[in-house]
Structures are given as structure tokens and as C-alpha cells.
Amino acid sequence: MAVVDRINAAVRRVPAWPIYPVCALWLAWVFYRGATGGLGVEPIEALEHEYGAMALKVLVVGLAISPLRRHAGLNLVKFRRALGVSAFVLVLAHLAVWAVLDVQSLDRIWADIVKRPYVTVGMAAFLLLLPLALTSNDRAVRWLGPKWRRLHKLTYPAAVLAGVHFLWLAKGFQLEPLIWLAVISALLVLRFRPGRGARPRAAPTQG
Amino acid sequence: MARRWTNDLTRDDVTPKSLWLNRRQLIAGLSAVGAAGIGGPVAAKSDLEPNTWEEITTYNNFYEFGTGKGDPAKNAPAMDTTGWQVTVDGLVDNPGTYDLADLIGDMETEERIYRFRCVEAWSMVIPWNGFELADLLAKVGVQDGANYVAFETVVRPDVMPGVRRRVLDFPYVEGLRLDEAMHPLTLMATGIYGEPLPNQNGAPMRLVVPWKYGFKSIKSIVRISLVAEQPPTSWNKANASEYGFYSNVNPNVDHPRWSQATERRIGGGLFAQRQDTLMFNGYDEVAGLYEGMDLTKFF
Numbered sequence: 434m435a436v437v438d439r440i441n442a443a444v445r446r447v448p449a450w451p452i453y454p455v456c457a458l459w460l461a462w463v464f465y466r467g468a469t470g471g472l473g474v475e476p477i478e479a480l481e482h483e484y485g486a487m488a489l490k491v492l493v494v495g496l497a498i499s500p501l502r503r504h505a506g507l508n509l510v511k512f513r514r515a516l517g518v519s520a521f522v523l524v525l526a527h528l529a530v531w532a533v534l535d536v537q538s539l540d541r542i543w544a545d546i547v548k549r550p551y552v553t554v555g556m557a558a559f560l561l562l563l564p565l566a567l568t569s570n571d572r573a574v575r576w577l578g579p580k581w582r583r584l585h586k587l588t589y590p591a592a593v594l595a596g597v598h599f600l601w602l603a604k605g606f607q608l609e610p611l612i613w614l615a616v617i618s619a620l621l622v623l624r625f626r627p628g629r630g631a632r633p634r635a636a637p638t639q640g
Numbered sequence: 641m642a643r644r645w646t647n648d649l650t651r652d653d654v655t656p657k658s659l660w661l662n663r664r665q666l667i668a669g670l671s672a673v674g675a676a677g678i679g680g681p682v683a684a685k686s687d688l689e690p691n692t693w694e695e696i697t698t699y700n701n702f703y704e705f706g707t708g709k710g711d712p713a714k715n716a717p718a719m720d721t722t723g724w725q726v727t728v729d730g731l732v733d734n735p736g737t738y739d740l741a742d743l744i745g746d747m748e749t750e751e752r753i754y755r756f757r758c759v760e761a762w763s764m765v766i767p768w769n770g771f772e773l774a775d776l777l778a779k780v781g782v783q784d785g786a787n788y789v790a791f792e793t794v795v796r797p798d799v800m801p802g803v804r805r806r807v808l809d810f811p812y813v814e815g816l817r818l819d820e821a822m823h824p825l826t827l828m829a830t831g832i833y834g835e836p837l838p839n840q841n842g843a844p845m846r847l848v849v850p851w852k853y854g855f856k857s858i859k860s861i862v863r864i865s866l867v868a869e870q871p872p873t874s875w876n877k878a879n880a881s882e883y884g885f886y887s888n889v890n891p892n893v894d895h896p897r898w899s900q901a902t903e904r905r906i907g908g909g910l911f912a913q914r915q916d917t918l919m920f921n922g923y924d925e926v927a928g929l930y931e932g933m934d935l936t937k938f939f
């Protein structure tokens with residue numbers, strides 16, 4: 434049995450649902466550390482960054498699942514919905530910290546969205562993810578049929594916008610956001626290049 | 641010529657060392673004092689209470705040592721500041737490369753408790769030790785024709801990861817107009833809370849210009865030049881539309897990245913409320929320096 438098949442077989446025994454409680458516990462744990470001094474002397478900014486950085490990571494991992502199956506035969510599709518929903522929850526937490534703890538007032542929230550390009554771009558990414566999170570359930574998959582697949586391609590522009598958001602908010606010349614953007618671009622290219630072998634187009638997978 | 645200037649933050653606001661080591665102790669100490677009925681000026685001016693040593697020395701922007709706020713505290717201690725030399729050149733009577741002790745050893749240092757406002761819209765209150773830049777300039781002798789003072793930070797790639805990654809076009813450079821440099825508020829700091837300046841705060845000597853955004857207050861200075869023309873400044877070179885030469889704290893002129901109308905005092909924890917930012921960071925006495933200037937244009 435090839436390594437990939439063995440991994441695929443092992444993965445079949447691992448449930449996807451624990452991703453949700455792990456995500457929730459992580460959010461609570463980092464918040465607790467912020468509230469008790471564990472994130473340094475400026476916990477608001479630290480929390481905003483922790484949540485934003487984790488959101489990006491989970492988003493990119495979720496994005497890698499299609500290319501991994503297509504080009505490496507690795508089937509992690511069963512985790513995709515949980516990862517996507519978790520990424521959205523992390524972005525929502527990031528947005529909530531920004532709005533409630535950081536900016537603190539509605540007129541300033543609106544002013545920042547309109548005036549600060551990196552916030553505008555982040556907000557656009559969030560808005561693209563919103564319909565995806567709302568349709569990440571079996572009922573929506575059935576209801577939308579083939580449209581569901583098309584709708585969920587929005588993950589790609591959302592991820593690109595998230596990468597641009599990170600690049601734009603970095604001051605001076607910083608490598609990290611460039612690396613993330615490169616990874617996102619590479620995943621995009623792999624996603625839309627035909628895979629090796631004649632893998633039939635799979636039926637719409639959940640998530 | 642020290643002690644030309646006093647403000648509403650005085651010696652009484654400086655917290656005893658046993659207290660500034662830990663804010664929680666400080667707060668506990670204050671309530672104990674209050675309970676005993678001797679509530680002093682510190683308790684009365686809680687909004688101007690200096691930040692703790694920990695806050696001042698672990699939350700820093702010093703991009704030579706990395707872009708994270710904790711990077712300077714982590715990486716800067718590797719810098720050896722013994723044998724520090726400062727070059728003084730340009731339009732001065734006594735140019736030369738000086739051992740720091742020869743240049744400033746005879747300066748009378750005093751304590752100045754200043755508000756410190758970062759362009760990123762956070763702020764602290766810091767009890768600096770230092771002397772007025774004007775005194776240093778008097779010592780080296782400013783010649784006619786000098787209109788600006790330019791400063792340069794040390795570059796040590798071996799201990800500065802941010803320099804190796806070229807985060808900015810190093811060396812970091814900054815500048816002031818001569819009248820700004822001569823203003824009695826403008827300080828050369830060598831210490832905080834009576835202790836020598838930690839490396840992450842700009843050891844062994846840094847500029848402090850309390851009415852300007854923090855990035856103007858250049859750290860770890862190795863060159864001071866008196867020049868005729870406005871000198872280049874690092875953030876302005878990196879992004880001229882966002883960072884001007886003057887960079888006075890001004891709640892009415894927004895920065896493209898941050899509204900400057902409000903700020904967050906470091907030390908308030910996860911639920912700290914924003915407070916209004918004051919024109920010139922509250923140092924109205926400098927307003928005369930900018931009379932007739934359009935501060936939305938000269939931001």
C-alpha cells in the first residue's frame with residue numbers, strides 16, 4: 434500500500450468534529466492569557482494579532498486540501514468544512530476584538546473601514562467568507578446543488594484579500610506577509626491546474 | 641543651564657523604585673497610602689502616573705532589533721554599548737568623533753516626566769533622565785548657516801536582525817529644525833527611572849521630543865550633524881505620503897493607517913478605554929514654533 438493510501442486509510446478513522454471545540458478552546462485560552470497578562474503589556478493589539486494570524490493559517494490549510502487531493506492523492510476533504518468554519522470563526526473573533534476592544538466606537542469603526550485601505554481589504558475578505566460560512570451545512574449544499582461549488586470558490590479571492598490585508602498593514606519591508614501571499618498564490622495556481630492522472634470530477638463535497 | 645523647564649509632571653510623580661517594578665504593587669501601595677489619609681500627588685494625578693518599568697522596557701518599536709513589540713527587549717541586550725562613540729559634524733565649531741563620556745560626561749542630568757505618543761495611537765508616560773539637547777549643541781558650537789540637526793542610529797548587523805532583513809533603509813536617520821532642537825522640552829535621554837537606559841529604549845543616548853510622534857525620538861545615536869538643508873528622515877523615505885518631516889502629534893490630521901484623534905494608554909489591560917489625543921501631545925508651549933504653518937500640509 435502506498436504511503437498516501439495508508440494515510441488516507443488512517444484519516445478515515447479520525448473524526449473532523451473535534452476541530453470545533455479545539456478552535457473554541459484556543460480562542461478562549463488566548464483571550465484568558467490576554468486578560469491575565471500573558472500577552473504582554475498591550476493585550477488588545479496582541480489579541481488582535483493572535484486571532485488574525487491564526488485565522489490566516491487555518492484559512493490557508495483549508496485552501497490546501499483541494500490541491501493536496503488533486504496533485505498528491507491525499508484525501509483530507511472530510512476536514513474541510515470544519516477548517517473553513519473555524520477559519521471564519523477566527524476571523525469573526527479578530528473582527529470583534531478590533532471593533533469592540535480596539536476601535537471602541539461605531540463612528541470610528543465606520544471611518545476606519547472607509548479610510549484605512551488595509552481595513553477595507555480585511556473587511557472585504559470577511560464579507561466574502563460570510564456567505565460561505567452560512568452555507569456550510571448539508572441543507573445548503575443540497576439546496577444550492579452545483580451552485581454551491583461555484584459559490585465556495587470565493588474562498589480563493591477571500592484568501593488573496595486576506596494576504597493583501599496582511600501585506601498592507603505591515604510597515605517597512607517585511608517578509609512574512611510576502612511569504613503568505615506566495616503560498617496563497619501557489620495554492621491558487623495548483624487548484625486551477627489540471628491534476629495528474631484522470632481523477633474524475635468528484636461530486637460536490639461537503640464543507 | 642538645566643532646569644529651564646518644568647511641567648505639570650514633577651518629581652512627586654516619579655514612583656519609588658520598589659513600586660514601579662510592579663504596577664499591581666503600585667496600585668496596592670496607593671490604596672494603602674490613601675487609606676492612611678496621606679493621599680499624595682501621585683494618587684491625585686492617576687492619569688499622568690508614569691508607566692511601569694516593565695511596560696516601558698518590554699513594549700518597544702526599534703525595528704533594527706525586529707518588528708514585533710517584544711523583539712527589542714529580546715534582541716537588544718546583545719548589543720554592547722561600551723566604548724560608545726558619537727560623531728559630531730557639519731556646521732559646528734568643535735567637530736569630531738567623541739567618546740560618549742567626553743561628550744556628555746559633564747552634563748547635569750535631570751528627570752523629565754513626559755507623555756510619549758506613538759504614531760500607532762498608543763501612549764505611555766515615561767520618567768526620563770537626561771539633559772537638554774540645547775546644552776549639548778551649545779557645547780559643540782552651532783555655526784551660522786545651520787538650520788537643522790540630523791541624527792543617525794548605530795547599525796550593527798551582527799546583533800540586529802531587522803537590519804539584516806532590511807526592514808528599513810538603515811541606518812535610521814531623523815532630524816529636527818534647529819529651533820525645535822533648541823527648545824527646552826527637547827531632551828537627550830540617558831536613563832529611565834534613574835537607571836541607565838536599557839538597550840531596547842535606545843542606550844546609551846537617545847533623543848526625546850515629547851510633542852512629536854515617537855519615531856522622531858531617535859535611539860542609540862552615533863552621529864549628530866548640523867546642516868543647512870532639511871535632512872532625510874527614515875520613515876519619510878520609506879513612505880512619504882504617510883510620514884512627514886514634522887510629525888507633530890496632531891489629533892486633527894489623520895495618518896492613513898491610524899486615526900490620530902484618540903490613543904490608548906499602555907497599562908490599561910484588555911479593556912482599556914481610548915482617550916482623546918491632545919494637540920502637540922499636550923505641550924502647547926511649542927505652538928509658537930509652527931505659527932503660520934499649515935500643519936495639514938507640513939504633517
Ligand code: HEM
Pocket residue numbers: 481482483485486487488489492524527528531552555556557558559562591595598599602
Ligand atoms: C479573512 C479575514 C482576515 C484575516 C485572515 C486577517 C488576518 C490578519 C493578520 C494575519 C494580521 C497580522 C497579525 C500579525 O501581525 O501578527 C491582521 C492584523 C489586523 N487586522 Fe486582520 N484579518 C482579516 C480581516 C480583518 C478585518 C475584517 C478587520 C477589521 C475590519 C481586520 C483588522 C485588522 C487590524 C486592525 C490588524 C492590526 C493592524 C496593526 O497592526 O496595526 N482584519 N489581520
